Amino acid sequence: MTAALATHATIILVRFDEPTGVGPIDASSIPGVRFLDVGADVRAASIDPRSTLAYTLVIYGLHDSEASARELIERRHDVAPWLSEAKETCSLALRPFRHFGEANFLGPAGPVLAVENAEHDRQSPLVIVTSAGWDSAEGEALERIIRFSEHVSAVRISMGGAAGLLAQHSFGFAGGLATDGITVTFWRDVASAMAFAYGPGLHRSQVKVQREELYGDRTSFTRFAVLHSEGTWNGAPFGGWH
Numbered sequence: 001m002t003a004a005l006a007t008h009a010t011i012i013l014v015r016f017d018e019p020t021g022v023g024p025i026d027a028s029s030i031p032g033v034r035f036l037d038v039g040a041d042v043r044a045a046s047i048d049p050r051s052t053l054a055y056t057l058v059i060y061g062l063h064d065s066e067a068s069a070r071e072l073i074e075r076r077h078d079v080a081p082w083l084s085e086a087k088e089t090c091s092l093a094l095r096p097f098r099h100f101g102e103a104n105f106l107g108p109a110g111p112v113l114a115v116e117n118a119e120h121d122r123q124s125p126l127v128i129v130t131s132a133g134w135d136s137a138e139g140e141a142l143e144r145i146i147r148f149s150e151h152v153s154a155v156r157i158s159m160g161g162a163a164g165l166l167a168q169h170s171f172g173f174a175g176g177l178a179t180d181g182i183t184v185t186f187w188r189d190v191a192s193a194m195a196f197a198y199g200p201g202l203h204r205s206q207v208k209v210q211r212e213e214l215y216g217d218r219t220s221f222t223r224f225a226v227l228h229s230e231g232t233w234n235g236a237p238f239g240g241w242h
Contacts, residue, residue, distance in 0.1 A: 006062035023082035032068025039171030101220030133180030164192020
């Protein structure tokens with residue numbers, strides 16, 4: 001394992017009745033937190049992408065141990081007191097079982113997660129996090145960002161009938177390009193995720209376009225197993241979403 005990389009992650013999904021701005025977070029008292037930020041799903045809220053207002057927010061974290069990830073979930077209301085105002089939350093401690101690509105969550109762009117255990121029960125639900133980032137938003141780079149955003153929106157629409165898809169969200173973080181944005185999808189099992197990703201349809205063609213035209217300066221892809229979950233999403237515990 002490369003010591004500089006994180007080994008676990010956390011995702012806290014947060015839903016409000018009205019568009020809400022990202023709130024403050026403070027995880028300084030929790031050992032092993034390598035990265036923690038709040039993102040907004042502005043596309044689903046039909047709000048200017050430069051805004052941090054949305055109905056759905058995420059607190060995304062990277063950790064150097066399972067213990068750190070579990071402690072953040074346990075103490076989430078200390079880290080983000082505004083969670084108590086949410087209509088619904090779901091908190092997940094995650095272990096990566098596949099990771100490739102680069103993101104800037106830990107500093108200069110590069111791999112961010114070390115896969116210590118590549119095993120995963122193929123019948124169990126999983127979380128997939130992809131990221132995309134750019135070093136500039138000027139000239140030709142801005143055109144690539146716009147094209148990439150359009151394609152992400154199209155793929156999200158096409159996912160509506162995907163078998164085994166439990167939930168999907170795209171999040172941008174405050175500060176524009178300072179932190180790479182992420183798309184988070186939740187799947188019933190590996191077979192469902194792979195059927196959508198590699199089967200006929202828009203997603204497979206868009207992956208090919210991205211590889212050929214390099215819309216993003218960097219991208220990453222991670223599959224996560226869920227170690228622990230608390231709360232509900234869409235009215236059900238993780239794995240029972242619809």
